[in-house]
Amino acid sequence: MSRLVHRTSRTVVTVLDPHGAPLADTDVTVAQTRHAFGFGCTGFEFIRRTPGESAPLEDLWLGLFDTATLPFYWRHFEPEPGRIRTEPLRDAARRLTELGVRVKGHPLMWHTLAPRWLLEHSNDEVERLQRDRITREVSDFAGLVDTWDAINEVVIMPVFRAEENAITRLAWEKGRIATIKLAFDTARAANPHATLLLNDFDMSTAYECLIEGVLEAGVRIDALGLQSHMHQGWWGEEKTARVLERFSRFGLPLHFTETTLVSGHLMPPEIDDLNDYQVDSWPSTPEGEARQADELVRHYQLLVEHPAVQTITYWGLGDAGAWLGAPAGLVRADGTPKPSYTALRDLVRGQWWHAPQVLRTDASGRVAVEGWRGDYEVRLGEATSAFVVGDEATSVRLPAAVPAA
């Protein structure tokens, strides 16, 4: 707890009655509703195929996470020029927002899953089409999706060789920094309030060097995205600490954008590109599940302790349909939670969570709420009102109680 003191605060809340007068000497219930810290997960399953359907594992998802990453892979979003998937994505984003979930879009520019039809265009045309696509998606989703991976995996982008694509060709010609500037400037112009990330899987000095160059070039980055697909095993405390030390040096918030730990055998260490590992079956095992739960807890603890980290996104709640067929989910393919799910929920919605608590206001209607930074509500009978536990004292006015139906 003492190592997490920066994640907590004590906020004095003045509770007002519906007329705006302090509600003195009254028992009210105070409860946390969301973390300030982002406990995220991919929310691809919230994209509905038929109207009204729920996401598979929806209750498990909402029982642990508060931040969703939605897929905007260009190849899928616009399979043919002009045929775009805005509506199902907007529906998912709206639904998640209504459920109290923050929504992030991933990614606006990436060489992998770039449309194949881009290849027939010249680099100048590709650049124009890429700019137009960024402007379109960022504008269309402003207010629903205000956090974006502006550009993904630029360290390898110009020298990527696994698949011929137009974005690698463009990045080779322009250079990495000019390409990043293209993505950030275009997204920023379309939504000046957006939080824009540079995101990469490369935790080597290459990413450090790239970040230095981008900052030197005057590009404003709102947060650094660090992937951590740990199919080859948990980084461990030393590497995790070192990554945190090396990437927090830039004074920017860190988002762990893509986190996975498998609950089966580990991918062999000699595999360089994780995509190269193809197996018929990669089962979740009891030993693997115990290891995954243990390491997940230790990993989250280390990250939450570090003051630069703002968000951790787990890359996929369920094993069903997981990347590479890996048992990387926190829920088995049969829908039952693994020990990792329970262990993480015990932290995020248990040990690190302000459960409902009855507090008595003082003669001036004030209560001091001490707890995890984030969104809260105060309840009196049927009336509730929201407030924030952060650095500022605040007040809440309770609405006139609506009679129960």
Place this chain on the structure above:
Amino acid sequence: MSRLVHRTSRTVVTVLDPHGAPLADTDVTVAQTRHAFGFGCTGFEFIRRTPGESAPLEDLWLGLFDTATLPFYWRHFEPEPGRIRTEPLRDAARRLTELGVRVKGHPLMWHTLAPRWLLEHSNDEVERLQRDRITREVSDFAGLVDTWDAINEVVIMPVFRAEENAITRLAWEKGRIATIKLAFDTARAANPHATLLLNDFDMSTAYECLIEGVLEAGVRIDALGLQSHMHQGWWGEEKTARVLERFSRFGLPLHFTETTLVSGHLMPPEIDDLNDYQVDSWPSTPEGEARQADELVRHYQLLVEHPAVQTITYWGLGDAGAWLGAPAGLVRADGTPKPSYTALRDLVRGQWWHAPQVLRTDASGRVAVEGWRGDYEVRLGEATSAFVVGDEATSVRLPAAVPAA
């Protein structure tokens, strides 16, 4: 030969007599004296311990190389504050210059072999001392040493952990690009005519990212230094071509600053930092020597074919005293040349060399010299005069012949 056409030229030379009149219809001997391309080697052995002594292997050295790298490692150059080794280095540089050898200094700033006494100073003081040291050496050697590795191995510099040192501490605080700027700006101010290199062993995307950032920051780099200590085996054609493609993209000249191929067993591939490999004995073997000769020739051919490459420096002529005790020299510890020496000399001073040739001037005193770009001389009896085979027509005036002694 056709793949090396950019290394050759045809230059029309007008030969003048001592009075400046064209020397018509006369047989003159034309001979190459040095390559425009730098065929370099470390020249540490030219630093004399006793006045007048020759360098060990001096004839073999001069029979192959035309460009020397001299050591300016700060820890050795200034073992105690103010006690500097300028004189022996100046003597070596002067002697090499008199022998027609171009001289380069290595390196002005580096974390490894930084003086231990720097550690007691604050970062501000370290920066001032580093600037003073750069100014001092670059000024003291101007005219003798006009090519410098301004800074060495910056990719790892701020995160280097093998030995605590003040330069890593400074680079961590300032960042890589500001540190590079410090070294380049200071050296440039001390000698505006110097050729300044950024030099690294890291051939990964990290170095690419660093270069992009440095160029973006407006630092003028005169040439990119690429190390290639191949103790774990020759890169091979594909990797070599890819390195050339990736690093020539910046439009800067490439110097292969530190090249080695061993003539014994290869260092195991799992060794990450070559310094970690310690063996009692690492013999040169007949099979290893055959392999080394073959790969050396193929490596030099690929590099010389690429138009961006200006210099290749081999890292140590002899096995005696070689880094890591490796049989990395072209000459055995007993002083006899390995097949690699002979093979490389057959290229550099054979196949790629314009041997003395008798040419007859025309009625206007002109001869057309077709050959490898570089320095030449024209001879008539005892009189000689120098000219350059490059892109420009030229003229040479022969001095009055000095009678033979």
